[in-house]
Amino acid sequence: MSLPQRVRLVEVGPRDGLQNEKLPISVADKVRLVDDLSAAGLSYIEVGSFVSPKWVPQMAGSAEVFAQIQRKPGVTYAALTPNLQGFTAALEAGVQEVAVFAAASESFSQKNINCSIAESLQRFAPLMDAARQKGIRVRGYVSCVLGCPYEGDIAPAQVAQVARELLAMGCYEISLGDTIGVGTPGKTRQLIDVVAQDIPRERLAGHFHDTYGQALANIYASLLEGVAVFDSSVAGLGGCPYARGASGNVASEDVIFMLQGLGIETGVDLEQLFAAGEHICALLGRQNGSRVAQALAAARG
Amino acid sequence: MSLPQRVRLVEVGPRDGLQNEKLPISVADKVRLVDDLSAAGLSYIEVGSFVSPKWVPQMAGSAEVFAQIQRKPGVTYAALTPNLQGFTAALEAGVQEVAVFAAASESFSQKNINCSIAESLQRFAPLMDAARQKGIRVRGYVSCVLGCPYEGDIAPAQVAQVARELLAMGCYEISLGDTIGVGTPGKTRQLIDVVAQDIPRERLAGHFHDTYGQALANIYASLLEGVAVFDSSVAGLGGCPYARGASGNVASEDVIFMLQGLGIETGVDLEQLFAAGEHICALLGRQNGSRVAQALAAARG
Numbered sequence: 001m002s003l004p005q006r007v008r009l010v011e012v013g014p015r016d017g018l019q020n021e022k023l024p025i026s027v028a029d030k031v032r033l034v035d036d037l038s039a040a041g042l043s044y045i046e047v048g049s050f051v052s053p054k055w056v057p058q059m060a061g062s063a064e065v066f067a068q069i070q071r072k073p074g075v076t077y078a079a080l081t082p083n084l085q086g087f088t089a090a091l092e093a094g095v096q097e098v099a100v101f102a103a104a105s106e107s108f109s110q111k112n113i114n115c116s117i118a119e120s121l122q123r124f125a126p127l128m129d130a131a132r133q134k135g136i137r138v139r140g141y142v143s144c145v146l147g148c149p150y151e152g153d154i155a156p157a158q159v160a161q162v163a164r165e166l167l168a169m170g171c172y173e174i175s176l177g178d179t180i181g182v183g184t185p186g187k188t189r190q191l192i193d194v195v196a197q198d199i200p201r202e203r204l205a206g207h208f209h210d211t212y213g214q215a216l217a218n219i220y221a222s223l224l225e226g227v228a229v230f231d232s233s234v235a236g237l238g239g240c241p242y243a244r245g246a247s248g249n250v251a252s253e254d255v256i257f258m259l260q261g262l263g264i265e266t267g268v269d270l271e272q273l274f275a276a277g278e279h280i281c282a283l284l285g286r287q288n289g290s291r292v293a294q295a296l297a298a299a300r301g
Numbered sequence: 302m303s304l305p306q307r308v309r310l311v312e313v314g315p316r317d318g319l320q321n322e323k324l325p326i327s328v329a330d331k332v333r334l335v336d337d338l339s340a341a342g343l344s345y346i347e348v349g350s351f352v353s354p355k356w357v358p359q360m361a362g363s364a365e366v367f368a369q370i371q372r373k374p375g376v377t378y379a380a381l382t383p384n385l386q387g388f389t390a391a392l393e394a395g396v397q398e399v400a401v402f403a404a405a406s407e408s409f410s411q412k413n414i415n416c417s418i419a420e421s422l423q424r425f426a427p428l429m430d431a432a433r434q435k436g437i438r439v440r441g442y443v444s445c446v447l448g449c450p451y452e453g454d455i456a457p458a459q460v461a462q463v464a465r466e467l468l469a470m471g472c473y474e475i476s477l478g479d480t481i482g483v484g485t486p487g488k489t490r491q492l493i494d495v496v497a498q499d500i501p502r503e504r505l506a507g508h509f510h511d512t513y514g515q516a517l518a519n520i521y522a523s524l525l526e527g528v529a530v531f532d533s534s535v536a537g538l539g540g541c542p543y544a545r546g547a548s549g550n551v552a553s554e555d556v557i558f559m560l561q562g563l564g565i566e567t568g569v570d571l572e573q574l575f576a577a578g579e580h581i582c583a584l585l586g587r588q589n590g591s592r593v594a595q596a597l598a599a600a601r602g
Contacts, residue, residue, distance in 0.1 A: 003487070181596070184562025185521045186304070213555040213592030214562070216518040220486045245599035247592055254514040261485025261515070291514030291548055295482070298546035 004228035006265045008044060009252060010139075010175070010205065011037050013280070014065075015046040015080055016249055017237025023284050027061045031068045036276035037234060038072040041268040042252075046099065049080035050089045063093040078139065082113075084126040091134060098131065099139040099175075100124045102166060104159040105148035108179075112143075121165055128170045140171035141207065145191060146183030149242045156194035164198055173203050175231055178218065180242055181211025185221035192225040205229035208250050210289075211240045215250035216258050223262070230255060235277030236289025251290030253277060305529035307566040309345060310553060311440075311476070311506065312338050314581070315366075316347040316381055317550055318538025324585050328362045332369045337577035338535060339373040342569040343553075347400065350381035351390040364394040379440065383414075385427040392435060399432065400440040400476075401425045403467060405460040406449035409480075413444075422466055429471045441472035442508065446492060447484030450543045457495035465499050474504050476532055479519065481543055482512025486522035493526040506530035509551050511590075512541045516551035517559050524563070531556060536578030537590025552591030554578060 014034050018025065025033075030048070037045050047069065048062030062079060071077065078097040081087040090098055102120050103109040109117045131138050144151075145159045163174045176191065183191075188206075195204060206222040206229070208215035219230055233249030240246040256268050274293050281288045288294060315335050319326065326334075331349070338346050348370065349363030363380060372378065379398040382388040391399055403421050404410040410418045432439045445452075446460045464475040477492065484492075489507075496505060507523040507530070509516035520531055534550035541547040557569050575594050582589045589595060 182562075184559050186563045210592060211596045212558050213517055213552070214559055216514055217521045217559060220518045220521060240596070240599070242600075246596040251514070257513050258485050258515055258518060261483075262487045291511060295512045295541070295547040298541070299543075 003223050003262060004226070004264060006228065007223075007259055008229045009042060009255065009266055009268065010044045010046065010229065010231040011042040011234060011252060012046045012207075012231050012249060013037070013234040013237040013252070015048055016231075017233040019049070020238035020241055020248055021284055021286070025280075025283055027064045027068065029280070029283055030061070030065045033234075033276065033280050034065065034069045034077070036279065037273070038070070038075045040272035040276055041266070042273075043074060043267060044076045044078065046078045046080065047095075049082075050086035050093070050095075051080070051082050063089065066093040066095060081127060083123055084130060087127045087130055091136070095136075097137045097139065098127075099141055100127065100166070100171070101141045101143065102162055103143045104154050104162050105144040105151050107150035108144045108148045111150060117162060121162075121169065124169060132170055138171050139173050139175060140166035141175045141177055142166065143177045143179040145176045146178040146187055147180055149180050156191045159191060160195045160198060163195055167199060167203065173205055173229065174199065175205040175207045175229075177207035177231075178209055181209035181214060181240065181247070183208065183218050184214055185217045188218040188221045189225050192222060192227060196225070201226040202228070205231060207231040209240060210236065210247040210250045210254075213247075216254060219250070219255060220258065223264075234273060235281050235293060237280065237284075247289055251277075251292065253290040253292040257292045304524050304563060305527070305565060307529065308524075308560055309530045310343060310556065310567055310569065311345045311347065311530065311532040312343040312535060312553060313347045313508075313532050313550060314338070314534040314536065314538040314553070316349055317532075318534040318536075320350070321539035321542055321549055322585055322587070325358065326581075326584055328365045328369065330581075330584055331362070331366045334535075334577065334581050335366065335370045335378070337580065338574070339371070339376045341573035341577055342567070343574075344375060344568060345377045345379065347379045347381065348396075350383075351387035351394070351396075352381070352383050364390065367394040367396060382428060384424055385431060388428045388431055392437070396437075398438045398440065399428075400442055401428065401467070401472070402442045402444065403463055404444045405455050405463050406445040406452050408451035409445045409449045412451060418463060422470065425470060433471055439472050440474050440476060441467035442476045442478055443467065444478045444480040446477045447479040447488055448481055450481050457492045460492060461496045461499060464496055468500060468504065474506055474530065475500065476506040476508045476530075478508035478532075479510055482510035482515060482541065482548070484509065484519050485515055486518045489519040489522045490526050493523060493528060497526070502527040503529070506532060508532040510541060511537065511548040511551045511555075514548075517555060520551070520556060521559065524565075535574060536582050536594060538581065538585075548590055552578075552593065554591040554593040558593045
């Protein structure tokens with residue numbers, strides 16, 4: 001058993017998290033959250049997305065957020081950009097790195113972004129060209145890698161194909177997303193085994209949802225398979241859009257607690273991260289979704 | 302990677318769970334819970350304990366519960382018995398199997414049961430003798446195996462010693478309890494490695510608390526180490542007595558979801574178990590502590 005010595009955490013709370021919270025929060029509060037996260041030691045923060053506010057009202061004001069955050073040296077501040085228009089707006093806002101989003105499920109792609117997987121990849125082509133010219137790195141998300149709300153099981157080979165295409169288009173890293181949280185450790189390992197037949201493991205990241213409580217077990221399984229980058233969300237921000245009231249993104253605090261126990265470095269101060277999560281949860285009027293945060297809060301009365 | 306084909310779950314909700322819930326429930330409601338659990342396919346249920354109601358008021362009426370449950374063939378109905386007096390009462394109530402409880406931490410033993418570890422084992426001696434004469438199997442719990450609320454880290458060798466002594470006294474199985482939920486997968490594997498130097502792995506069980514969200518990762522780690530018996534509590538009944546408001550026992554539903562995904566048989570019907578958990582949570586006026594149950598409930602609106 002040889003685990004990575006160091007893990008890079010991609011903090012998606014300000015984007016994937018807040019996007020799925022009911023209560024909108026102000027630009028100032030988003031800026032505070034991002035600055036709290038960088039102060040806690042997170043080195044990669046997905047700050048927002050450049051999409052039409054008609055579609056994702058929670059992400060309005062991403063440019064203002066980028067203008068007001070205190071950029072800490074060594075921290076990557078990234079944004080989700082669905083197309084060239086979003087990419088151009090992101091660049092104008094000073095975004096250092098962007099992410100694109102494809103599905104491993106045809107049904108999910110159709111219902112979520114109204115086009116086939118192939119069409120969604122074609123739409124990214126102009127963005128990828130522009131990013132190459134500007135020297136901007138692009139991260140690729142693949143959703144529904146361990147199950148789809150419409151199709152059920154998804155073949156690992158299908159995931160591998162989408163991942164390969166994103167890599168071929170220029171993505172430097174592929175984040176494998178268990179969008180509905182149905183994955184379990186054995187299937188996670190099988191998936192990584194199949195995807196890693198064509199893609200070096202150091203280019204893979206795990207993005208696990210804790211909807212069925214499986215996220216940490218899946219992250220441990222991924223570590224055993226040599227994956228060393230994981231997406232997580234402070235306080236477990238962001239519910240599951242397919243089951244309101246259920247958990248979504250795995251909580252960053254819970255991941256860090258496990259990694260610390262495994263002796264794996266993350267560079268994150270758990271106490272500071274806990275405080276950041278408590279603050280944003282108070283603003284949102286929601287319970288902190290991190291079990292670690294719940295235990296820390298309970299221990300303090 | 303070779304995992305067990307079948308796992309035996311020890312359902313501790315009616316005992317370890319209810320014992321730590323604030324709201325007392327009636328004998329009739331406890332009977333209903335136990336019968337719901339056996340109907341769902343659980344083959345081992347810790348129904349109650351035979352201790353002084355002065356110390357554990359929630360466990361008053363265990364004899365009545367045993368008298369009223371519908372005993373299903375093939376199901377073991379067990380009870381916790383701290384001493385010979387409790388054992389005698391348990392036998393009179395028709396208990397088929399009992400469990401005794403020791404700590405791996407001296408400080409915890411002193412604060413919890415007011416004697417040293419060695420003294421606590423001596424107290425079991427008359428009980429073990431009586432059980433041998435009556436042909437009653439005794440299960441041994443060891444608490445604080447991955448950390449103590451008073452001492453912090455606990456040496457695996459210390460756990461191994463207590464486990465060996467319980468086995469030597471006649472226990473057929475040792476349940477290793479992460480009482481405060483601070484264990485992580487690597488430490489779990491190290492612990493099992495050390496304990497298994499002297500004790501066959503098929504005599505070990507894992508008892509994980511989900512206080513810091515680590516329980517399923519630790520169970521997966523234990524499976525990789527060849528452990529095939531796990532304690533869990535329907536709906537995650539029973540909070541953490543050392544941090545009110547935090548999670549305690551890992552939820553049976555969450556364990557079963559993972560085991561199903563791993564292709565490991567348990568004999569349990571998840572839907573029926575979910576219904577049993579929802580019922581008891583409604584009686585207790587508490588949120589269901591199982592993420593799987595939360596997701597199933599949310600999906601049904």
